Amino acid sequence: MNDGENSTPSTSISFEDYSIVASGLKKSFGKLRVLNDLSVKIPRGTTYCLLGPNGSGKTTFIRAVAGLLRLDGGDLWVLGESVSNVRRVRPRIGYMTQHKALYPDLTLQENMEFYAGLYGIDGRRMAERISELLEMVDLTEHSDRITGDLSGGMYQRLSLACTLIHEPDLLLLDEPTVGVDPILRETFWRFFDDLAEKGATILITTHLMDEAERCKIVGYMRAGRMLAEGSPEELKRLAGLRPILKLRVEDPKASATILANRGFEVDVVEGELHVKIEDHQQLKEVLEQVVPLDLRLIEPSIGDAFLRLAEEGSR
Amino acid sequence: MMERSLDVKRVLVVARRVVRQLKRDKRTIGLITFAPIFLMILFGYALSGEMSGINLGIVDYGGQDALKAHLQSVDDFDLLYLGSESDAEKLIVEGRLHGAVVIRKEVVRILLDGSSPQITSSIMAEVRSGLQPPESLQKGVRGGGGDGVVRGAGGVETGPQIVQRYVYGYDLEMMDSVGPAVLGLVVFFFTFITAAISFLRERTQGSLEKFMVSPLSRPEMVAGYLLGFSLFALLQSATTFLVVVFVFGVPMNGNPLTAFAVILLLGAGALVLGAFFSNFAKTEFQVVQFIPMVILPQVVLSGVWWPLQSIPAFIRPISYILPLTYSSDALRAVMLKGAGISEILVPDLLFLVGFFVASFIAATLILSREVG
Numbered sequence: 163m164n165d166g167e168n169s170t171p172s173t174s175i176s177f178e179d180y181s182i183v184a185s186g187l188k189k190s191f192g193k194l195r196v197l198n199d200l201s202v203k204i205p206r207g208t209t210y211c212l213l214g215p216n217g218s219g220k221t222t223f224i225r226a227v228a229g230l231l232r233l234d235g236g237d238l239w240v241l242g243e244s245v246s247n248v249r250r251v252r253p254r255i256g257y258m259t260q261h262k263a264l265y266p267d268l269t270l271q272e273n274m275e276f277y278a279g280l281y282g283i284d285g286r287r288m289a290e291r292i293s294e295l296l297e298m299v300d301l302t303e304h305s306d307r308i309t310g311d312l313s314g315g316m317y318q319r320l321s322l323a324c325t326l327i328h329e330p331d332l333l334l335l336d337e338p339t340v341g342v343d344p345i346l347r348e349t350f351w352r353f354f355d356d357l358a359e360k361g362a363t364i365l366i367t368t369h370l371m372d373e374a375e376r377c378k379i380v381g382y383m384r385a386g387r388m389l390a391e392g393s394p395e396e397l398k399r400l401a402g403l404r405p406i407l408k409l410r411v412e413d414p415k416a417s418a419t420i421l422a423n424r425g426f427e428v429d430v431v432e433g434e435l436h437v438k439i440e441d442h443q444q445l446k447e448v449l450e451q452v453v454p455l456d457l458r459l460i461e462p463s464i465g466d467a468f469l470r471l472a473e474e475g476s477r
Numbered sequence: 478m479m480e481r482s483l484d485v486k487r488v489l490v491v492a493r494r495v496v497r498q499l500k501r502d503k504r505t506i507g508l509i510t511f512a513p514i515f516l517m518i519l520f521g522y523a524l525s526g527e528m529s530g531i532n533l534g535i536v537d538y539g540g541q542d543a544l545k546a547h548l549q550s551v552d553d554f555d556l557l558y559l560g561s562e563s564d565a566e567k568l569i570v571e572g573r574l575h576g577a578v579v580i581r582k583e584v585v586r587i588l589l590d591g592s593s594p595q596i597t598s599s600i601m602a603e604v605r606s607g608l609q610p611p612e613s614l615q616k617g618v619r620g621g622g623g624d625g626v627v628r629g630a631g632g633v634e635t636g637p638q639i640v641q642r643y644v645y646g647y648d649l650e651m652m653d654s655v656g657p658a659v660l661g662l663v664v665f666f667f668t669f670i671t672a673a674i675s676f677l678r679e680r681t682q683g684s685l686e687k688f689m690v691s692p693l694s695r696p697e698m699v700a701g702y703l704l705g706f707s708l709f710a711l712l713q714s715a716t717t718f719l720v721v722v723f724v725f726g727v728p729m730n731g732n733p734l735t736a737f738a739v740i741l742l743l744g745a746g747a748l749v750l751g752a753f754f755s756n757f758a759k760t761e762f763q764v765v766q767f768i769p770m771v772i773l774p775q776v777v778l779s780g781v782w783w784p785l786q787s788i789p790a791f792i793r794p795i796s797y798i799l800p801l802t803y804s805s806d807a808l809r810a811v812m813l814k815g816a817g818i819s820e821i822l823v824p825d826l827l828f829l830v831g832f833f834v835a836s837f838i839a840a841t842l843i844l845s846r847e848v849g
Contacts (some may be wrong), residue, residue, distance in 0.1 A: 229689070253691075259686050263686065267499060268494070268498060276493075276494045277687075279486070279487065280490060280693050282487075282692070284486075334690075338649045380600040392479055
């Protein structure tokens with residue numbers, strides 16, 4: 163991608179590879195420290211999820227990246243520009259806030275025309291882009307409705323469409339799928355993956371664990387700093403979570419003893435054996451020892467990892 | 478920290494959006510167009526200078542038949558015939574008479590309850606016009622202290638003949654003088670409030686944040702609003718203007734376009750001032766609280782209703798920093814005296830331009846503060 167900018171950052175990080183590079187970000191609102199030495203690098207062409215409890219600084223970080231905050235300290239580079247010059251790269255950023263930022267008294271079409279206009283998109287290109295996006299968020303037949311009359315999910319969809327109008331290289335999405343039904347959410351995600359494949363970077367905050375699982379990288383924030391970061395799989399491992407094999411057997415207690423003697427972690431829960439396993443080899447080993455009437459393998463969810471990390475963090 | 482030059486296209490995009498929004502808001506359009514008409518009509522009739530139900534006592538010692546006949550012919554007066562001057566005084570003190578005329582062959586004395594200048598001048602005017610040819614007048618005005626009627630000293634005098642000459646050839650009614658000034662007041666008031674609320678909404682609903690991340694600059698945003706609103710300000714001033722001129726017959730001696738230019742300049746200033754003030758409000762309710770702070774001082778101190786000369790000298794410096802002072806002066810000059818642009822340039826237009834520029838810069842700067 164040619165970004166036409168000739169600023170050469172003084173650090174050794176390659177800005178070809180990273181859309182956002184933050185180190186030691188600090189921000190306080192009064193006495194409240196919202197960003198507390200936050201460092202993170204977000205590679206280009208990926209979907210990055212910021213996960214964390216309320217008040218952990220996710221939105222503050224996104225707003226800092228958008229250049230809406232004056233930081234108290236730290237370095238922040240966005241699309242190769244220092245955040246103090248973020249103005250230069252603004253045409254390449256799309257920002258979807260948690261607020262209902264669209265104009266409730268305009269039609270869907272008019273709202274989209276407005277945002278297209280701000281980015282200098284007009285004429286035929288605007289018409290094409292709008293119909294394409296309305297199609298994608300499944301709102302084509304509603305284009306003449308007044309935005310204020312839309313349901314919550316429809317509103318979110320329109321909001322996303324407006325954010326994408328100028329084909330941004332960096333998408334900042336603050337809880338984009340709130341109120342969107344599961345089927346359409348799936349469409350969103352396929353779309354995000356598609357955009358990332360084409361080189362766009364997508365930074366998303368969410369409370370939804372299953373959404374975090376859809377991202378390539380998950381950053382777990384707490385109290386203004388990054389506690390853990392990695393792919394969903396890595397994060398689960400980091401939280402010490404392993405798949406659990408659930409077995410129904412004739413004699414749970416006897417089987418539990420056998421397995422425990424072989425070094426497995428075993429619990430008996432409501433007459434069922436719960437065995438933590440590491441890999442396929444162990445799975446085989448367990449099944450050689452006991453003859454199950456029924457069995458299920460439960461993969462840990464990112465939610466479990468999240469809860470575990472939150473527990474550890476609060477200790 | 479001013480940024481970049483204005484991109485006309487983006488300004489137009491914002492203006493178009495503002496127009497689309499307002500167009501759909503029927504109620505605000507109603508407010509913008511009909512409320513000023515309604516207000517003007519109220520002001521117009523209240524200030525038309527026509528009074529009725531003035532209780533006037535007549536003490537008739539003979540003579541002055543022309544005057545007596547004239548006073549009887551005035552519809553506004555309810556006449557009460559009294560036996561003596563002291564009766565008249567008593568009734569004035571009791572508040573049952575607004576004034577009394579004591580008629581003798583050689584002199585006419587007027588007793589007045591001086592508490593209302595309009596009633597006083599109305600009685601004086603009728604007595605004067607009933608005295609043909611002019612005769613000596615002597616009046617006694619009741620003092621505010623309530624200590625009875627104070628007569629002018631000297632008993633019988635032959636007062637100087639009173640000759641009035643109006644410089645602009647009109648016997649201006651109150652509405653003629655107030656009308657042009659109120660025109661400015663109405664436009665200022667509605668533009669200020671509408672603008673302050675619109676900008677507040679941009680901030681509270683989060684669209685301002687979305688702007689900040691887009692290539693749209695703050696001056697472009699404010700300029701876009703200006704352009705969009707100016708259409709409605711034009712509509713508003715046109716309707717108000719028509720009512721003032723055609724319903725109340727306020728003279729339009731100058732070029733109407735010059736008057737329009739003054740009104741638009743004032744409206745532009747009111748808009749950016751509203752944009753500036755919106756930053757100090759968190760809710761629409763708090764915007765309404767600006768009315769006593771921003772609007773009322775202008776209503777009282779900018780010479781709309783009474784001349785600046787009647788405002789105490791120590792407050793008058795405030796009058797000279799209020800935009801309405803200058804718009805009132807300019808509009809009166811254009812409408813009543815037929816002044817052209819060059820005659821109102823200094824200080825009126827210069828001040829209004831300065832006020833607009835200062836408010837524009839202030840509104841732009843305050844928007845560039847950290848949001849939220």
